[in-house]
Amino acid sequence: MQGFNQLNKAFESRVRLGIMSILLVNDWVNYTDMKDTLGLTDGNLASHVSSLEKLEYIQVRKEFVGKKPQTSYAATQLGKLEFQKHIDGLERLLKGS
Amino acid sequence: MQGFNQLNKAFESRVRLGIMSILLVNDWVNYTDMKDTLGLTDGNLASHVSSLEKLEYIQVRKEFVGKKPQTSYAATQLGKLEFQKHIDGLERLLKGS
DNA sequence: ATTTTTAACTTTGAAACACAAAGTCCTTTT
């Protein structure tokens, strides 16, 4: 089975798959946009985000925009690399044998 | 997010992804081959298989080959269809936005 | 004729995960 062992458990959840695929093409995405784009609840997004952060697959930036706090996310180099591997695994799996 | 909502929870596990992708290109695959190809334990394969069977995504055939019992699996039409939708979702997700 | 092996499970149990709802905290708008 080509690719099967390249699959990363961290990306098996559709939510984390969504987060990473957004962060692969967008450099910084804020909390609210992420939540709305994926249609998640606050708690749900927060927990998936924190698990990706713990793995150092994404980084979190907190700042004030105007007077409001804003949290944004970006994929780290490691995150992009691991996600690419996962995608490659998927593609091989689906094309292969 | 293109594709995100086309993702099927049933295929989020790498094991079930593996099973389905094998059954998409091979008509009937037996228990032992499936287990070895994916490197799974007995119990693990059995449980994933039974969850896919419950959803009617795969069908199970039991017969004797020579003197030995043999269980084989194939994807149903529904299974192939749903899996295709999932794959399409994945592709859109990964290419899109 | 026993013992061992093979095939295919089922059961068990512990850990991880998913997710909504509710609560928190701090700030800003009204």
Add this chain to the structure above:
DNA sequence: AAAAGGACTTTGTGTTTCAAAGTTAAAAAT
């Protein structure tokens, strides 16, 4: 002063994952 917004954390419940061990029935080996 009250309400609302942003970003969480906590809680609780239900589901999933997976290996290990146990089960059954037949076949092969001794």
